[in-house]
Amino acid sequence: MQRFEGKLVYITGGSSGIGLEMGKIFAARGADLLLMARGVEKLQDARKAVQACRLHGSQRIETLSVDVADPRDVQTKMSGALEDLGAPDILISSAGINKYADRFENISYEMFDEVMKINLYGPRTMIQTLLPAMEQKKGHIVVLSSAAAFFGMFGYTAYGTSKAALLGLCDSLRYELKPKGMTLTVVCPGEVDTPMNIDEARTLPREGRAGKNFSSLMTPEDAAREIVAAIERKQYLFIPGGSTRLLYLLHRLTGGWLTRSTSDAVIRLARRRMRN
């Protein structure tokens, strides 16, 4: 098991869910950390939780309120962070939302735009801002996409689009980072039990929920543990959870037929139940 003493890890979305659990693991392995998100109170709670996991009392656990969807905010805050803490050895881009999981006709241009700005432009801006400093350290960038980048889902036209585009960005960026001696890991989890799913449940149509009932639910602790192991292996594409990996394999082997036909059947059944 790798120790991360003397390493600096920046985490966007570090105040909750997968990002927070990854922060705890890196702290327990000796790293210094910068946890980023918008909400200050949640960041303060996260800092306490991560500090409690430290290997040494001397490790720095810092927080920064930043909106990844606002390029000016990212640029200003990151230039301050680089001055104060230095360039990260590892950047984890975990900030994301799934607020508008709904039928396509209910998702306004503004809602769609908000999802893209946070889930796609957010990681893009963060990576582009930190890249020159990270290049000197031959740093490692970790991006949280989603299994929704591979599989369509009822109610996921905004979220799925953002995560598929993010995977596309990573697939090309990997070729540009490798000659610089840098590593890129893109993570595509299935469902993980975090506050994001509470947000999603507010609008997700029943047909979407019915499909999700067939998938397994990981704890954020397990997801984070598997992701950190993939980071240690310097793996490019990583799918946490054995059952999601199997589904991905079957999806690829059948050219998507298996997931499409199963989802069609589940949606038909859910609609029949809604009528009765």
Ligand SMILES: NC(=O)c1ccc[n+]([C@@H]2O[C@H](COP(=O)([O-])OP(=O)(O)OC[C@H]3O[C@@H](n4cnc5c(N)ncnc54)[C@H](OP(=O)(O)O)[C@@H]3O)[C@@H](O)[C@H]2O)c1
């Ligand atoms: N949970 C799942 O089932 C699942 C599955 C596949 C992929 N993922 C991906 O994994 C990542 C982490 O998800 P999670 O489940 O851990 O979510 P979560 O518990 O809801 O945490 C999301 C984090 O992102 C931050 N955030 C949201 N918008 C932001 C913005 N504009 N600027 C800066 N920070 C922002 C949130 O804090 P503030 O709101 O205070 O800013 C929070 O810290 C996401 O990218 C998600 O798409 C999750």
